[in-house]
Every structure is written in C-alpha cells, then in structure tokens.
Amino acid sequence: MHNQVIGKPISRVDGRAKVTGKAKYAAEFTAPDLLHGVVVSSTITKGRITHIDTGDALALDGVVKVFTHQNRPKLAWFDMSYKDLDAPPGSPFRPLHNDRIKYNGQPVALVVAETFEQARYAASLVKIEYAQEPHETDLQHHLDTARKPASGLASLLKPPPPKARGNFDKAFTEAPVQLSTGYVHGFEHHNPMELFSSTVVYGKDGKLTIYDKTQGAPNSQFYVSQVFNIPFRDVRVVSPYVGGGFGSGLRPQYQLFLAVMAARELKQSVRVSLTRQQMFTFGHRPATVQHIDLGAQPDGTLDALRHAATAETSRFEDYIEVVVNWSGALYKAPNAQFDYNVVPLDQYTPLDMRAPGGVTGMSAIECAMDELSYKLGMDPLELRLKNYTEEDPNEKRPFSSKQLRACYQQAAERFGWTKRSPEPRSMREGHTLIGWGMATGVWDANQLPARAEAVLTVNGKLRVSSATADIGTGTYTIMTQIAADTLGLPLEDVLFRLGDTDMPLAPFQGGSLTAGTVGSAVKIVCEDLGKELLKLARKMPNSPFAKAKFDDVFFVEKQMRLKADPSVRIDLQTLVDQNGGRAIRTTATSMTNSLKQGKYTRYAHSAVFVEVQVDEDLGTVKVTRAVTAVAAGRILNPKTARSQIIGGMVWGISKALEEETVMDHRYGRFMNHNLAEYHVPVCADIHELDVLFVEEHDDVVNPLGVKGVGEIGIVGMPAAIANAIFHATGKRVHELPITLDKLM
C-alpha cells in the first residue's frame, strides 16, 4: 500500500454534514402519518403494578393507544429470544412483560399519539398504582451477598480473573513493606448528547425500516427479529449518524422494543424518544468496591499483589467487566491473587461504559502504587519502572508490542517530572496547593471478524460499505483513508458508508476494536477489488500486466503500476471501461489470525502525568495540565486519534472530579438524573492537555498494525489526578469522584 493519506491529519469527511445540521440522527427521520410514543416510567423501585388507569389519557384528542403489560401483544416466550448480541448471562429485561417492577424508572406504559405534545401530555395523565416491596440498591450495604458471576458468551472478550500465582499469603506476610488499601466509586451514566430514539417506519408490506440510536445496527436487527419473530429480511436497521455512545448503544434499549411493538400493532410508523431523565433508566457503569494488597521489598520490587473487586449488577443479569486482570498483567509480582464478584441489586443491569473495568481497575491499582511509593519513599515513576515487565505475567506470554517504557519517558520529559518535589503539600502558591501525579493506562487491542463491500463504479469512484458505526470516533474518515490508499485514489473519489443492515455484517462499535477490525475488512476488500482489476488488466490485448501477480503491482494516482517498473501503468478508469459497462464489485471477510494472535497479549498502553491546583479554603480542584503519551500501534489519522485521546482524558477528569449518579437509597432512585446536576465538564473546566503518540510497530494485532484509541485516553487519568491531589493536599481520597467536600 502506498501511503498517501494514511497517517495524515485528515479532517473528518463527515464534518460538513455535522456542522451544517444536515446529518440526520435516529429521531430525525420521518414517515407519513408518523405516530409519537412517550414512555411512562415506574416511580417505585420494587413491587407490582396493582392498577393502571389510562382513561384520562385515552380521552384526549389525538391519543391513539396506551400500551401496558395488560394489553401488549403476545411475544416471544423464551428468554433466549430477548438476548441481544451483547447480553450478559441471565434473563434479559422485557419491557411491559408483566406487573413486576424490577427497578426505578422501569418503563410501564407507552402512550402513542398523533403528535409528540399530545403523547407527552397524555403520558402525564396515566395513573398507576403500585404495591411496593422493600428494595436493596446499596452495594456497600450488601457486600455480604457477593458471589461469582455466571459466565457466558460474553467471557470471550472478557476473561475471568487470572489464576493465582506463587503464594500470595506467605509473600505478603513476609514482605518488609506492606500496603492494604481500598477504593470505591459510584454509579455513572453514559449520557451521550443524543437521546435514545427509534423511528420505526412501517412499510406497506409490513416490513420495517428502523432508524435506531445504536452502536451496532446488526444487533438491533437481530434483537427485533428474535423478539417479534420477523425474518431478518423484513427488518432493516439504519443508523448513519450516532450522537455519541460510549457503550450505551451496545445493547438495544427499551425504546426500540416499544417503538417496534407499537408500529406492528398499529400498522403505522412510530417514533419513541427517551427524555434525559429516562437516559438514567438503563445501563450504567457499575458502582464498584475494590481492595488491593501490595507487598514490596525496600527497593520497590513487588513480591505480592492482591486485587479484588466487587461490583453491583441487576437481579436479572450478571453484568461482568474486567477489573482486576490489568494489575496482574502490568506488574510482575511473582505472588499474586485476583478476585471478582458481583452483588445483585434492584436496579437495571450495568453496561459497558468507556474503558469498562479498565478505568475501574487501573484507577485502583495505580492509586495503590502511588500510596506504596510514599511508603517506600520512592518516586512513583521509579516504582513503575522497577516492576516493569516485558512479558504478561498473567498468561506467561509476550506482548505483541509494548512501548510503555517510551510512554513513561516521553511523557515525563514533556511534563517536566524531574522538577517535582516529592513531599506532599510542598508546591503551594499562596492559598493554592499544587500537586503532580502520574499513572499508567492499559487497554485491549482486540480484533473481530468483519465484512465489507467495495464497488468501483463506472465513473471510477470507489464506494465501500460495512454495517459498522461511527459514534463520533472518526470511522467514516479512517475507512475512507484506508480504502483510498489501498487503491491509490484521492479521498474525494472514495465514499465510505456504514450503519445499515443492508451492508455487510460488522461487529458493533465498542472496545476500541473498530479501527483494527473494520479497517482490516476494508483493506482486504479493496485488495480483492485490486485483484479483480489486475485480472481485467491481464486480459487486455498485449497487456504489460499479462504475467503480473497481485504482489507485483501497486496502486497510486488512480493507476495500477508495476512495482518492478512503475512506468508501466494503467488508469483504473481504463480498467473499469474493460468491464463491459458494469461496476466492479467485491465482498470480503477479514478473519482474525487466532493462532498467531493467541500467542501474544495485545494491549495499548499510556502514561499520564497531571498537575492539579487545589484551593485550600474551598476544596475546589483544577486540572491545570495533563500530558498523555500513548502507544497504540500505527496511528491512521493523528487528528482524529488525538481528538479521541483528548476526549478520553476529559472523561478521566470527569470521572475523577465530577461524574457520579447519586442514588437516594431510601427510594432506590437517582437524585441527579439531569445534565444540571449529573456533572460532566464544561469548557471552562478543561485546561492544558497534551498528547504524544509513541511510535510502535505491531504486525500481530491486525493487518494494519493499529490499536484502537477510543478508550486508552481515559484509563490512566483518574488515578493520575487522584495521585496529584494527594501530592497537593496530603489527603488520600479513596472514593471517586473527588468532589470538593471530600477535600475539606
């Protein structure tokens, strides 16, 4: 491949559509006679619905129907049918299934009317009576009920805790320096800017076209097909633009179910949009309690490491995430133990949220390492380097690539770490306490199989498609770059499309795997197209390519050329013209090389250095400066990649200082279910952020050598900030977010 645009800071190809407001999201597609559905949410946390009075609502002009568990249609019987492709083990939540209330905010009715206003007002008139039962929602009060989670298909990408190694108890007891510490964080909700919406267009033949907010159109199609027993071919899910996901769109949310149910029953198109309050009534990052024990030699060498985590889940599914494994892979402690448990509570099932488990576990271990460094009187960075490992101690296998050491060095240098005075509270300026902290980040670099199609049209334009998603990551742009370089075309001649189940199947966008996964499919399908072009060239009379193999040619400047003699060239347009007036079309699947990949642990790494200023009198914290160095293989587009890392770093600031959904456990209800009090940073909260990409070559992770960058940016930030706050104040806060009241 001749790299003309790969590796260049190309501006987003979908930028124009987005800045002009022309990009259409799920709630913006319409249909003739579209009906509007508004969801009524449960006001209790656990119990039964004893009575529903829909009379006042139905009496209003324009109200078509109120769906409840009493009048919903008969649907698939077995749990199996409700399991979407990302469902954890258990029995998935079924909206309007029966009179049981399983969590606060559960959808209990759908009011459908001719206008949105009518539906919204009618929804406020639906009267529901409940018989309440006592609920349990507080993780910290129910730790005694912790148990091992059930395992299922989801464990494929989410391995269980590593096996114990050595003899932890003995090593810890005998260690000259010991640390036992714990960390806690509460609920968090993804809160993408776009509200979850589904517009279901009911076709004449009963076929459905669904515009859904999802990180994977195929998953929504699968779910609808199973639940409503409709053949795949009669359900098309379209999702060209997604207003943020961060994991929330990995599973179909209940508005999809409700909109499809209503459209099928009423034989009319229906749209259902959730409110911002209802965005707090499904998946979330689970509250987690962690415990870490470290035993070390006076020189910092770790002898013993134990990392245990307990997270909440719902009563109906065992959500799991990888929390404790990272510690074991990052530090070579020869005696180590790991444990991971869940506590089922009366709330909705948690859901992957940006760097699920990774940012949770790494926040704890990297704060613990910081605590240990003070116990040892050792520089926190020195302690990391002392325990650096070139081999994954969990799996006893090498890393496919690991430039973490370079990350530490380059970020520390950029930050000026050597100028740090080690004592806490030693860097004050008047009433402002200044602190410097650092931490490490690790995240998966997985690849899954994916399919793509490439079409070279009769006018020489390339159209590539795959049913993946772009939730703001830059997928449209990097896929366009890969396709353009593979076939030597300028960007403007390439159109990449996604988010449509009529396109070849791809996994949902999550886990930072799209660049490597779909990117590989795009590369392969374009190469296959190139092979077709070569066949056409070979067939031409007196063709100089007659004996050429695919490896003998390359594509550049809209031409195919011979490597051995680049003056031997032919325009792609000429080759298309040879195809009898037809476009050239190829479809391909990129498979993973499991044999090769299985021999390596494949991670992206980062090192984060942070400066905070703490107002001594008021407890307010500012992250004034942060440097992240990232080793994530090949960077396809430094502009979009940098945006992803910066965005992740700001999520890290948010997690460290602002973000938490606070529950009133007396009612089992979230108190701050709005954007006024569920704090995410505003522009004024964000100061100097710096990103360095460390060069890293990796030919194992995938054919492109890329590791995703959607998640690695957040992973190290919260710990680095917490550590900087300790350095500034001398106060170790063991509970995220570190709000001002915890520092006073």
Added chain:
Amino acid sequence: MLDFIRANQHLTGTKTGCREGDCGACTVLVGEWADGLMHYRSMTSCLMPLGNAKGRHIVTIEGLNRPNTLNVVQQAMVDEGGTQCGFCTVGFVVSLAGYCLSHKDPTPQQGIASIDGNICRCTGYKSIERAVDRISTALRERPAPTDALPWLVQQGFLPDYFAQIPQRMAQLEAPGANGLHATGIHTDASTDAVLVGGGTDLYVQRPETMRHAAVRHVFRADEQPPVWREDDIVSIGGACTAAQLGESPVLLDHFPDLPAHLKLVSSTPIRNMGTLAGNLINASPIGDLTIWFLALDAQLVFFRDNVRRIVPLRDLYRGYKTLNKHPHDVLESLFFTLPRPGAQFRFEKVCKRTYLDIASVNSAALIETDGDRIHRAELSVGGVAPVPLYLARTSAFLAGKPLNPHTLEEANAIAQTEISPIGDVRGSVAYKRLLVRQLLKAHFATFLSETHNLS
C-alpha cells in the same frame, strides 16, 4: 420553540438534548431590532415559549448555512476537528455565530465565553477552542456594529440574506406595542394567566402545566432602559435579563466585579433569557441573583389593580417557595440605594463545575469600613436554608466591630445559628456549614493584613 422548529418547520439541525436548558444542543439566535441595530443573542430554544419570538429574528443552523460552501465558523470547526459525534456541534456553531454577531470585541476570551452553555461529550473542547482562535483571528477586521452585518456577509460568516434583515425588522411592528413593558407592567394584572419572562425556570419545573396554562409574555420596550438611576437610587425593571444587568453602565460603574459574578450564573443563553423578576419570584434558596440583591437590601415594587406596593426583598420569602405576595402581584421593578463610595461588594459561589452549575453555597456581602472598623456589613447566603437567606443577626453583629480574625470567628459562630443546611447532591451538612465560614472569611480577606492567616 424547539418543538416548533423541529416538528412544524421540519428543521432538524436544532437538536434535542435535555429540554432543560442544560446542554445547549438546541441553541438558536434571537435577533432584536433596537437603536438602529440588530442585537443577536443565543438562547436555548427548548425553554423559549414560542410567544417570545414575537418581533424577533429567530436563526437556526439552517439559517446560517451558505449555499454550497461552509461559513467561517463551520469551516473552522471542521478544520480543527471541533466536531465528533456531531450532536452538540450545531449548538456550538450557532453560539459561535452569536459571538461573530455580538457587538463586543472579538477576542478569543469572548469566543470561549459564548460557548459556556454548550456541553460536548466527545471532543474535550480543545479542538473547539482552536476553532474559536481561528474565528477570532478572522474577526479581527470586523468593523463597528453599525457596519458589521454587511462585512460579516461579505467575509463569509453569514449567508447573504442577513444583509437585508435590518430593513425587514424595521418594518415589523414594535413587539412591545401589544405586550408588556420590559421595565414595568402596564396591562391588567388581575388575571390568572402566568406571567412568563424568559421561562428558564418555569419550563423546567412545570413543563406540562405550562403547556396548558394561559400565559402572558414580557416584551422589551424601547423608551426605558432596563436599569436606570435617579440620584443614588438604582432601579431595575423586572424583565431585565441577567445579560442586560451585566451590560448596564450604571451597574458596571458601581459594581466593577459584576461581569465576573455573572459568569458564575448559569450560562450565556440562560442569562440572555432569564429575568431578574423570574429569579426572585422562583424563590430558589440558591438563586444567584436573589443572593446578590439580598445583600443590597433591594426593595421590590409590586403592581396589582393599579396599585403599587413596596416590599423589601428580605421580607419576601416566608418558607420554601412560599412568598409574601398575592398571586396577582406582578413584580414590576426593584430599587436599591447605591453603597457609599469605597464600599466593597462581593459575590462568591462554590460549585463542582467552573460554570453552568448550581451552587453548593453562594454568598454576597456589602462591606463598608471606617478605618479598621466595619461600618456596615450586609451578608446573604444561599443553599443553607429553605429560603435565600439574609444573615440578619450576623450582619447586625458586625456593624461597628473591629476588622480582625476574632470578629470573623464570632460572626461565623452567629451565622452558624442562622443557617439550617440539608445534605444533598451538592454537599453534606458539615461541608455547607464549613463553606459558609470560608466564604465569610473570603469576603473580608482583602481587608485583612497579610499577617492574619485565613485558614
């Protein structure tokens, strides 16, 4: 307005993100014709009653698009990577167009200030800040407000039709003609119709009842400025917005820190909509402007049945959201006596987020000193009682006391007996009590010599 734009006009560029004015995805520009100029302000269309559009030029993202090419703001956002998922983007573009159209100096600081009501969950804002820098550079040659519109069109900031807007607006009937006066209420007030100013609280707290309630709208009238002064009495119309407060030469003369204080009050679009009367009558125990005016001992002028009645702001609040006021009383204006020269007026707000936040505790103080004695101190605090609280006993105690840390500790001891905070998402009881102490000290910090250690 948001529903009208999206459902009736089928203009889906304006996004629905929260319907509570918290996120800015639905931002539109609202243009008024006054003093021979167009004045554009950003507002969140989700909270804007359609009636408030009367006589105004409403600009959505579609109204900023140029045929076949991007405008300067849009191009800067694309080039700098200021858009990711794109959902908040349009709101940012509209806010930044408001910055281009504003009559203030085009500095990057003003540009950043214009997006203080826009939340982005993807970019982390740095790319948007770079776009703001580019836009600010492009605006450097912008002529004076009288000539700015044609220049902005010519330079590609705006589509062509903007050049004709002043003519078209001048032909419209003055919006105040049939409505209410910005600085006084001149229509029959003895009606049950809800008086709506900016709607920034009403439409968050009572969206369903407001949709069905009879409402009366407040319009700006040209003849009276929103803030005026007679001798040492300053009056402010009830419909004066927070933004207008911050632009009033009278107030800026005597309260030079006012712009800094107002930056802490919600966000630009909300300040462009929310009115002073709305803030006071909403009776939030943590209302920023309420706390501000409590310290100034503002007097309220209520109007009903052609009779005016004066009520001290300090007597308005009887309990949580309970007012010493007849339902038909309309808050026409307020007035206060200017502090004597040399007096200090301070406002502090502690919240989790830098801007766009509700305070954990806020506090205002008017301090007049004679040498190293306190002549007069008027203190108010919010978020620590069922009502916005004037610290009557603490203020009385401080009068005539020497200025030293000991006095402040005693004052704090009294203040602690006046407040009754509850623990909630904004902080625990202990933390709020501690904040009252710290803010009390912060108010007096500038008077104390270096040797007095605050902490």
